[in-house]
Amino acid sequence: MIVNGTTRTASLPSHAHPRPESPERGASQGILRRPRGDPEPSIMAPAPPITFPFSAIVGQDEMRRALMIAAVDPSVGGVLVFGDRGTGKSTAIRGLAALLPPMKAVIGCPYSCDPAKPAGECPHCSGRAEGRRSHLAPVPVVDLPLGATEDRVVGALDLERALTRGEKAFEPGLLARANRGFLYIDEVNLLDDHLVDLLLDVAASGINTVEREGLSIRHPAKFVLVGSGNPEEGELRPQLLDRFGLAVEVTTPTDLPTRIDVVRRRDAYERDPAGFCAAYAKADRALQKRLTAARARLPTLDMPDATLEAAARLCLALGTDGLRGELTLMRTARALAAYEGADTVGIDHLRQVAPSALRHRLRRNPLDESGSTARVARAVTEVLGS
Ligand SMILES: [Zn+2]
Numbered sequence: 015m016i017v018n019g020t021t022r023t024a025s026l027p028s029h030a031h032p033r034p035e036s037p038e039r040g041a042s043q044g045i046l047r048r049p050r051g052d053p054e055p056s057i058m059a060p061a062p063p064i065t066f067p068f069s070a071i072v073g074q075d076e077m078r079r080a081l082m083i084a085a086v087d088p089s090v091g092g093v094l095v096f097g098d099r100g101t102g103k104s105t106a107i108r109g110l111a112a113l114l115p116p117m118k119a120v121i122g123c124p125y126s127c128d129p130a131k132p133a134g135e136c137p138h139c140s141g142r143a144e145g146r147r148s149h150l151a152p153v154p155v156v157d158l159p160l161g162a163t164e165d166r167v168v169g170a171l172d173l174e175r176a177l178t179r180g181e182k183a184f185e186p187g188l189l190a191r192a193n194r195g196f197l198y199i200d201e202v203n204l205l206d207d208h209l210v211d212l213l214l215d216v217a218a219s220g221i222n223t224v225e226r227e228g229l230s231i232r233h234p235a236k237f238v239l240v241g242s243g244n245p246e247e248g249e250l251r252p253q254l255l256d257r258f259g260l261a262v263e264v265t266t267p268t269d270l271p272t273r274i275d276v277v278r279r280r281d282a283y284e285r286d287p288a289g290f291c292a293a294y295a296k297a298d299r300a301l302q303k304r305l306t307a308a309r310a311r312l313p314t315l316d317m318p319d320a321t322l323e324a325a326a327r328l329c330l331a332l333g334t335d336g337l338r339g340e341l342t343l344m345r346t347a348r349a350l351a352a353y354e355g356a357d358t359v360g361i362d363h364l365r366q367v368a369p370s371a372l373r374h375r376l377r378r379n380p381l382d383e384s385g386s387t388a389r390v391a392r393a394v395t396e397v398l399g400s
Pocket residue numbers: 120123124125126127136137138139140
């Protein structure tokens with residue numbers, strides 16, 4: 015099965031994503047770093063891309079669609095991926111980030127601000143509206159390791175500067191690096207609840223606020239939170255569950271042709287990453303075009319009353335708490351309609367996204383032991399028709 019999103023090299027651990035300010039960074043996501051000690055090449059030849067192409071992923075349709083929807087409209091909230099190990103979760107996120115167009119970012123800004131937008135909450139850029147030079151940077155994918163401390167996640171007092179120069183400076187954390195990209199947490203169900211809570215707060219507001227050690231900092235932190243986990247290894251509290259926009263289930267494929275295809279592609283990729291990526295470059299470019307078009311189309315899409323009403327009836331029938339379910343269902347259906355190039359958001363869009371938008375918001379029903387996916391499917395048929 016697909017195990018890693020990137021081929022491992024001696025110089026680049028698979029978690030080490032190039033930092034925006036790194037001079038070693040390539041022009042696009044997943045470029046190999048020159049091994050330390052190698053002589054500086056006189057002309058920088060383009061290094062081979064090493065990320066497994068998104069378009070080469072076999073199966074896992076629901077997960078791929080959820081990630082694309084979150085890329086079209088990050089306001090749908092994070093994506094929670096439940097499932098077996100080695101089902102290509104990390105590969106899919108890296109692949110998706112790699113095919114997104116590189117973003118214009120302010121040089122030297124630790125939050126990778128968009129130079130076209132007002133500096134707003136950025137402590138680095140506000141006050142220097144002029145002369146914000148920019149460069150093209152890959153869309154970041156930041157891994158949040160399980161053992162990460164809160165300091166490392168939200169940022170902390172820069173101790174070195176405090177001790178050597180007596181200055182109170184802020185050292186940005188992982189949330190700063192994830193701004194405008196993806197924050198990925200493998201085994202999110204094993205992370206401290208308070209940290210998950212904090213991450214969901216920041217993901218929802220798009221702002222990280224740090225108030226301690228005499229620091230008072232607010233900085234932009236807009237990212238798509240992607241958590242993965244195996245429910246058998248620890249459950250997420252229901253209060254946290256329903257704060258993720260979408261929840262998808264992935265399983266190891268059980269049909270023979272799919273399994274063979276997965277293994278064959280993985281093998282081909284590992285034997286010749288550059289050749290493999292070149293073979294899928296056209297398909298990845300087509301996906302990129304579609305995503306870019308969907309983002310442009312999104313604000314123009316109207317939501318007919320009939321669709322809104324159907325969404326509300328579906329949530330009522332399922333007894334989802336609060337209005338978050340409806341809001342997510344509506345946004346997700348709209349993002350899918352944009353992705354499909356539709357003129358309006360229809361019942362069929364609702365039907366397609368209902369399981370991912372609602373399955374993690376159901377209350378336990380002691381009289382109904384069927385799984386949440388089956389319950390959503392049944393309600394969709396009853397309320398929306400088949
Ligand atoms: Zn900035």
